[in-house]
Amino acid sequence: MNTIHERGRLGGTRWWRLLLTTALAVVLGTVIAACGSDEPTATPVPAQPTPTPVPQVQFPEREIEWIVGWPAGGGFDLAARTIGDFMGEELGVDVVVRNHTGAGGRRAVDAVRRGAPDGYTISIMNMPMQLMAEKLDPAGADFEGFEWIGQAVRQENIVTAPKTASFNTPEEVAAAEPRICMPGLAGHNFLVAAVSTEVMDIPWKVVSGFAGGADTRAAMLRGECDISWTVANPQVVASISPEDDFKGLWVYSDERLDWAPDTPTVAELGYPELGGPKLLNSGLVAAPAGTPAAIVKLIEDSFQRALNDPDVVARLREGGMEVLPMSGQATDEAVGGMDSLLTEFTDVVKARQEAQ
Amino acid sequence: MIEAFLEGLAQLGQPAAIAAIVAGTIVGVLFGAIPGLGSVIAMAVLLPFTFGWDAYIAMFLFAGIFGTASTGGAIPAILLNTPGTIANVCTTLDGHPMARRGEAGRALGLAAMASGLGTFFSIIVLAMLLPAAKLLILAFGSPEFFWLVILGLVAVTLASRDNLVKGLAAGGVGILLSLIGLSLVFGQVRFALDSEFLYDGLPVVPLVVGFFALSELMVYTSRGGSIATVGEGLSQPGIRQTVGGALEVFRYKRVLLRGSIIGTVLGAVPGVGGAVANFLAYTTAKQASKTPELFGTGYPGGIVASESANDAKDGGILLPTLTFGIPGNVEMVILMGAFVLHGITPGRQLLVHNLDIVWAIILGVIAAQILTTIIVVSGGGFLAKISLIPVRYLAPIVAVVSFLGVYAIRSNPWDILLAVVAGCIGYLMRRAGFPLITFVIGFVLGNTAERSFVQSLQVSEGSYTIFFSSPISIIIIITILIFAGSPLIKYWYERFTAMRKAKLASR
Helix, strand or coil: CHHHHHHHHHHHHHHHHHHHHHHHHHHHHHHHHHHHCCCHHHCCCCCCCCCCCCCCCCCCCCCEEEEECCCCCCHHHHHHHHHHHHHHHHHCCCEEEEECCCHHHHHHHHHHHHCCCCCCEEEEEEECHHHHHHHHCCCCCCCCCCEEEEEEEEECEEEEEECCCCCCCHHHHHHHCCCEEECCCCCHHHHHHHHHHHHHCCCCCEEECCCCHHHHHHHHHHCCCCEEEEECCHHHHHHCCCCCCEEEEEECCCCCECCECCCCECCCCCCHHHCHHHHCEEEEEEECCCCCHHHHHHHHHHHHHHHCCHHHHHHHHHCCCECCCCCHHHHHHHHHHHHHHHHHHHHHHHHHHHCC | CHHHHHHHHHHHCCHHHHHHHHHHHHHHHHHHHCCCCCHHHHHHHHHHHHCCCCHHHHHHHHHHHHHHHHHHCHHHHHHCCCCCCHHHHHHHHHHHHHHHCCCHHHHHHHHHHHHHHHHHHHHHHHHHHHHHHHHHHHHCCHHHHHHHHHHHHHHHHHHCCCCHHHHHHHHHHHHHHHCCEEECCCCEEECCCCCCCCCCCCCHHHHHHHHHHHHHHHHHHHHCCECCCCCCCCCCCCHHHHHHHHHHHHHHHHHHHHHHHHHHHHHHCCCCHHHHHHHHHHHHHHHHCCCHHHCCCCCHHHHHHHHHHHHHHHHHHHHHHHHHCCCCCHHHHHHHHHHHHCCCCCCCCHHHHCHHHHHHHHHHHHHHHHHHHHHHHHHHHHHHHHHHCEHHHHHHHHHHHHHHHHHHHHCCHHHHHHHHHHHHHHHHHHHHCCCHHHHHHHHHHHHHHHHHHHHHHHHCCCCHHHHHCCHHHHHHHHHHHHHHHHHHHHHHHHHHHHHHHHHHHHC
16 A cells, blocks of 8 residues: 555656646746737637646645545455545545444445535445445435446455355255355345345345354355355455365356356346346445536546556456446446335345344 | 465564564563553554554564563562562562562563463464364354353353452443444344444444553552552662573473463463463462472562463463454454454454464564563563653553544544543443453453354254254353352362361361
């Protein structure tokens, strides 16, 4: 983390500042010269050609705070820091990551909901889980008007079982009535499992409360539970390799994944409605509602450039995350898709949660 | 296994790792040498600052701290007749008389070397048990794990022998508080009073910092003055005498071995810890000695017994923590907090997936212990003087650093308030004689107990026979019964012997 920061300091920031100052001096000099004389020769000075229209705002003038609802060292934290360093280098201010840990990531959502719409506060949210959490809350969900910057990272979903398991397809799973291993009855994996079991008509029998993925896999080996819905982090990927004890049953992406070429997608198995981005664990970035469009555009452009930077992408892949750049507009639509799917399944998820 | 060991060893070679161990050791010895400010406070205060560090480096720092405080604690025990940590009580019995005879250096050397060798012994035992521990993990399903947690809770409650009822009450309140917040096993938020702060449950670090560090500071501040008063005849120990003392340890091989074994075994029992190991090793050494009358008069063997046992507990106490995520004392609670902070899930899977971290800790403890022995032998006399700094300077510094640390973890100002409230409650509990350790272990294990209980029933689909269906469960249940019945057995035995004595007397 530090190395990138230092590089930003030494390589990027000063360089940009120098360039900006020079550019400003040139422009100012021209303007003063133009005002100082009525000579017609000074007027038609063409403006420096810029790729985007120059916004009518002075932004950024101070550091930008990027709120992460999870502890330092986690996947979303890594994403925010890596992308934030790149953006800071570009924008010429520090992008400071603040870990507002707690309440299942909700403090990060609240930061955007209550934050000043000036572009100095952005936040990364765990979707669609965060949306589900609020839908289950009697107070209701309120993501209205969030200015979506884009998708930072996302993780694939995969269903795994011990290699010795007799079932492979959803129909076989439904017939075998396996016990589902579930770390917690509140997180992302729970949400995907709850919706999938409903759609695939798989009976809801869970063993819950495992302390993370490794504990879940150990429980499957001990025979305490039989099947697991999980996000595809590097450990899960390793666990379904030929040498290890597990197999992948299906994935939720549109295409088969490079690291699991034998595992079919849900669409191939006849459940296209579960595929695509709707149920993937995505880190979506937003600014508060009402942030001026020019500022949002500035942040979004820098954000998107970061996601096209090979260094940034390599670092995030190393952390087990997929980088699929998605524009603010596309993100907004994806959230809409999540919303309609979850609205349909809120009662199911609630019933699954309370079935214990 | 070998791979993970080499990985840990390679990490140890990094400059940052060496710096972390050196820093941890210095802090550990320093905090150990200041009576009342043990490794718990050092770890709790520093834990949040490691946030964002490489996990290895953080583990090296903690390995440096937690093993060395009880060695540092021997310094004021010998020079000032004030034990630096509760595990150094018996060191005062022979250490201080030696210091008054002008043999402070010899006593310090004895203590440092006995501590070092005790740690080595227990760490080697731990390392030998690790391969077997991996097999155990697959044998321990939810029901076995449930009983293991119950065993830990029973053991830690019984360790508060002074007042069993207060121990039970403290542990019970700890368990109740652990149930606040989102229950992963049920997916429901409980007792959170609609507050976002309580959604994740009470955070353990502010709680521990408040309960232990702040309440201890309150005790000292309310007393005023400095932590230790100058012992008369305090002479600056000479280095030659100290080295001589260090070599003298090998004359007490049997005492050393016995102390190390007692420390290792008792260390592995949750809640027992260094204080009991220290006391038991000292008394057994005295009983087994041909010259028991020399104990308490400045006898070197007394120091060896006391110090080897209180440091040998470090290896023992790591065993349940690293293999099952069951912390035996507050230091281990904080170490587990450090795991979580660095994205390592403590518990049964640690040995399978983070064996390199386990080795890093083990190697870190060994490296730190070597360093500590050198520090104590060369600079013990100087370190003892810290205890003479007035509390009014010392306490605010430690308090401010604690608050900074508590805030740094989640940038939540309410955590500071929680630490303050916990500090006040901890202070009152101390005054009223409630054991804080039972409370904290109850708080850490309560949730786990519930989780493994519900998990077992989910696995068996509602049948309670699962709790009694494996040999491991039965063995643990019998152990629990023996533990729980021990006060009763002791009572009966005493009554029986008293009756027999009375009969003999009346004859």
